[in-house]
Amino acid sequence: MTMIPSSDATRTDAEIRARIERLTLEAKIRLLSGKDHWSTYPEVTIGLRPIVLSDGTVGIRGVRWSEEDTSINTPSATAVAATFDPAVAAAMGAVMGGEARRKGVDVVLGPVINLQRSPFGGRHFEAFSEDPLLTAQMGAAMVTGMQAEGVATAAKHFVGNESETDRLNSNSVIEERVLREAYLLPFEAVVAAGGLGVMASYNRLNGTPVVHSAILTELLKEEWGFDGFVVSDWGAIRSVVASASAGTDLAMPGPHTRWADGLAAAVRAGEVAESAIDEKVLRVLRLAARVGALDGIAPLVDRTALPTPPRAEDPAVQRSLRDVAALGTVLLRNEGGVLPLDPVTTRSLAVIGPAARTPRTNGGGSAAVVAPFPISPLDALAGSFPDVDIRYAEGARPSSLLRALSAANGRAPSGDGVVSVEFLDADGAVIGAETRDRPDTLVYGMGYPDGVPEDEVSAVRLRTRITVPEDGDYLLSAAGVGHARVTVDGAVRVDDDLVPINDDAVLGMSLPPQAIVELTLRSDRPVDVEYTYRPAPRTVAALRLGFDTAVPDAARLIADAVDVARAADTAVVFVGTSAENEAEGFDRTDLALPGAQDELVRAVAAVNPRTVVVVNAGAPVLLPWRDEVAAIVLPWFGGQAMGPAVADVLTGAAEPGGRLPVTFPADERGLPSPFPEGGDVVYREGLDIGYRGYARSGAVPAYPFGHGLGYTTWDLGEARATSTNGGIAVTVTVRNTGHRHGRIVVQAYVEHPAAGAEYAVPRFAGATACELDGGAQAEVSVTVADTVSRRWDAATGRWEPITARPQVFVGTSSRDLRVVTT
Known part of the structure; x- marks a missing residue:
């Protein structure tokens, strides 16, 4: 055929x-x-x-x-x-x-x-x-x-x-x-x-x-x-x-x-x-x-002619993701050249913050994937500093959503896996079962196991046996949108409806409401836990089982972190957002780091002048202590290889190659709102999105669009702009004036003052990245996108070229620009 x-x-x-x-x-x-x-x-x-x-x-x-x-x-x-x-x-x-x-x-x-x-x-x-x-x-x-x-x-x-x-x-x-x-x-x-x-x-x-x-x-x-x-x-x-x-x-x-x-x-x-x-x-x-x-x-595309795709655990995949995560990491601040840390001269290191042990590698909701267990930044740093005394302190607990039960504490009745999962029909009969190792990812409303008749499932039952390494107070959580019934050693501890913060169906995945059970446990006496979940109508059937030590006093957590930081050569504090304030299904009501993380950073910085803060967030957050710390590193949600990538950046094994694709505000004043007013989200700022709005108002952000430091220094020579096939090319000579190999992102901006007030602020027009060894120089060319020299005429319903001569700029951020000779 x-x-x-x-x-x-x-x-x-x-x-x-x-x-x-x-x-x-x-x-x-x-x-x-x-x-x-x-x-x-x-x-x-x-x-x-x-x-x-x-x-x-x-x-x-x-x-x-x-x-x-x-x-x-x-x-x-x-x-x-x-x-x-x-x-x-x-x-x-x-x-x-x-x-x-x-x-x-x-x-x-x-x-x-x-x-x-x-x-x-x-x-x-x-x-x-x-x-x-x-x-x-x-x-x-x-x-x-x-x-x-x-x-x-x-x-x-x-x-x-x-x-x-x-x-x-x-x-x-x-x-x-x-x-x-x-x-x-x-x-x-x-x-x-x-x-x-x-x-x-x-x-x-x-x-x-x-x-x-x-x-x-x-x-x-x-x-x-x-x-x-x-x-x-x-x-x-x-x-x-x-x-x-x-x-x-x-x-x-x-x-x-x-x-x-x-x-x-x-x-x-x-x-x-x-x-x-x-x-x-x-x-x-x-x-x-x-x-x-x-x-x-x-x-x-003939798929059969393509090579077999690698799996997530493949070393080549891990290496590629690690390199990209480091390349996208932004060094916001580096006073006194505290970074990179030298594994030879560093004798002791304080690593502080829950994200050091359990980082957020991706955001919540439909974007979430089940990746291999990542190497944490803490473990990666231990590997990079084998001879350094590394001390860890939790420092803060910014999320009330408990960590998922793991094999460290949970075991399914069969002995295999962390929890057994049974699917029940309306009469309570078991119509399917499986064993799972990670009860933070039990999303069934988008696909049940093979052989389980989805339309007949009325409830999902989890069973596990919990053991603890030492006597003490612990917390158990059952989460999901719907009805939860939890028994501990046969005694009913929860029997209630769990209601989300809004009616968006995705919240069953991104931010499920949870019921918390307080437990006093002994190391020599396991307890049997059973959680029966009945999904609410018109929601995604998803549930999770969490377990952690009881929430310590916030002041005590900070005091313990200060003690560890005071005794270390350098303190690395990991802060970030949580699934409770950054995920699909809801907008953020403020930009502050959740919990007592700002207080933690300030307390650590007060006792250790070599405090490095790693911000594990997917979006801008306020950094009110930014002038009080030595360095700030932004790895975003860095994917499954984020831990090793952060270690590479902190030790200098990799250059922090990223530049901000978004403005970091100094405060919340004047920012566009995502919240409807009378059902309407009005885009009042017009074209003045992000850095353009700052240029218009004269307000100063914490860190501007395009900003990012590296581990070397650069000199930009005189730039010139030339016409090419109806467009514009900006050329500049860059020289690495330091001793290390480094990366620079040369950015071009254009404004058209004669075209009207809307176009009288610099607009990003293109960028070119360049890597050079210390002392080397190169000519870098940036092609100015033709879309920045057109405007939409609503009266005629068509694009019109902006014929007025543009003002062209080149630089390393939206606030570090010089005029280009044209």
């Missing part, structure tokens, strides 16, 4: 249309809704197999959250953007694309190319940057890297989905010019790069739900010529006629979607044209052809 290449659009579409003609209306409509949470229906009569979709912004989960098949956990999108190198984004895309192939995934739901409009945004860590151009460059590169592995992507969330608060209903009010020049720019770039899919967002845009909006057809598909597919965000289709008449092609998840229940009747009643159904089916089948899911049509 001769295969039609899917790259031949004319022949492919003709073949697909012929197959569509063989389908009944019901068969066509069935193809427009998911079969289950992660896959579409097959149709054997036309040679169609199911198409498998999976979340994928920091790794590919597959159809189940399970440690049985771990996922590669890449650094967060913000950490990747901090490299200012699209080649790194493409490489991480290729890693995730390969992982998708290995897990049998056809469509990766990502990357997130919304803007980091406000540092209060709950999913800030999943997005690349506050700058539209940098987001566009990194997003397009990541899509290209993923799709080179033979999978499709669905860039998300189209469009105006920069808030989590009431995200299913809120209305993003965005002026047309701002929408075009900022928030649509990354999607435009991804489409131009060949992105195969887009995810339509939950929110309304200027009064109309995006899934109902003409923007999907008139702009995305017609104006931009996008011939790919549009998939709804999960559960975003909440109408029949309005959504089916717009540009969404696939309603997820299935099987009970509004289209599955009512679309056939709407077509027969003449409310929706059958031609609209045929167009959607065409796009779904076009997707199937491109990923190899449609017989007789060759995919865009």
Whole structure:
């Protein structure tokens, strides 16, 4: 049989249309809704197999959250953007694309190319940057890297989905010019790069739900010529006629979607044209052809010709992720050159903070993956300083969400695994079972084990036996959205409904409410624990079992840390956010580090002038003590290799190569709000997003966009700008004036004062990274993106070039710029 290449659009579409003609209306409509949470229906009569979709912004989960098949956990999108190198984004895309192939995934739901409009945004860590151009460059590169592995992507969330608060209903009010020049720019770039899919967002845009909006057809598909597919965000289709008449092609998840229940009747009643159904089916089948899911049509990439993808535990993967994590790590401050630490001259080291032992390698919600157990920063530092006296102190406990029960304390009744899991029907009968080792990842509402009938599961029961190394007071937690019943040695200790902070279904995964049981335990007497969980309606069935020592007094924790720090040559304090204040499903109400972490840093810095602070956060946080410490290191959510990468940066084995893709504010005044007012999220700042707003107001941030230090010094010579094929290239000679090999990110900015006030502040226009040995120099060229020299004319509905001569700047951050000779 001769295969039609899917790259031949004319022949492919003709073949697909012929197959569509063989389908009944019901068969066509069935193809427009998911079969289950992660896959579409097959149709054997036309040679169609199911198409498998999976979340994928920091790794590919597959159809189940399970440690049985771990996922590669890449650094967060913000950490990747901090490299200012699209080649790194493409490489991480290729890693995730390969992982998708290995897990049998056809469509990766990502990357997130919304803007980091406000540092209060709950999913800030999943997005690349506050700058539209940098987001566009990194997003397009990541899509290209993923799709080179033979999978499709669905860039998300189209469009105006920069808030989590009431995200299913809120209305993003965005002026047309701002929408075009900022928030649509990354999607435009991804489409131009060949992105195969887009995810339509939950929110309304200027009064109309995006899934109902003409923007999907008139702009995305017609104006931009996008011939790919549009998939709804999960559960975003909440109408029949309005959504089916717009540009969404696939309603997820299935099987009970509004289209599955009512679309056939709407077509027969003449409310929706059958031609609209045929167009959607065409796009779904076009997707199937491109990923190899449609017989007789060759995919865009022959997966069988590609090498077998490595697993998360592969040493080469670990090395690559470690290098990228270090490359994206930003050195915010380094007074007196306290870093890098010398393993030879350092005699003692205080390592403080819970993130040193259990770092956050990715954020909560749909982005979360089950990665191999990471090497903690504490263990990595011990490996880097084998002859150094390292003392650890907890210092603070900023999260009330207990650490997950582990093999150190829990054992399933069978003796294998940490917990046994039983699935119960409405009568309490066991209809399936498994054993799990990591009860922090028990998400079943998106996929039960094979053989477990999902529709019959009424409850999930966990059983374990807990032992402790010493007598004392401990805490046990049972978490999940729904009803919890917990017994300890047969005695009922919890029998109550657990209610989340809002009604977003994802909170069962990102921030499940928990019931806490206080226990006084003896080392010679194990206790048997049973947790029966009944999921609440319309939520993701997810549960976890936590266990920890009783919460110490905060003052005592700080005092213990101070004692350890006082006796050490250098104190390294790990601080950060928690799942309770940075995750999907809610926005942050403040930017302060949670708990007593600010007090901890100040107390340690007061007794040790060589205090280094490592900030394990996915988004900006306030650093009120920044002038009181010697150094500040920002590894973001650095992925599964974050621990070794941090050790590499602290010891100088790796350069801290990152630069800030987002502004770190000095305080919360004047920042854009993600919180709806009367249902509206009004983008009042217009184009003055992030650093542009600071340039406009004259306010001084804690650390500006583009900022980042290294372990050497640099000199930038005179820069010049030249015209090239209608564009501009900025060239500058850079010299490494230090003794160490280092990395510099040369950044170009453009302003057009004559084009109006909106364009009279410098806007990021491109960057080039350069690495040189000490004493070496090189000429670096930065190509100025042509998109910074156009503006949208709402009156005419078209792009207009900005013909006025621009002012061009070059430098190393948005606040360290010099005028370029033109």
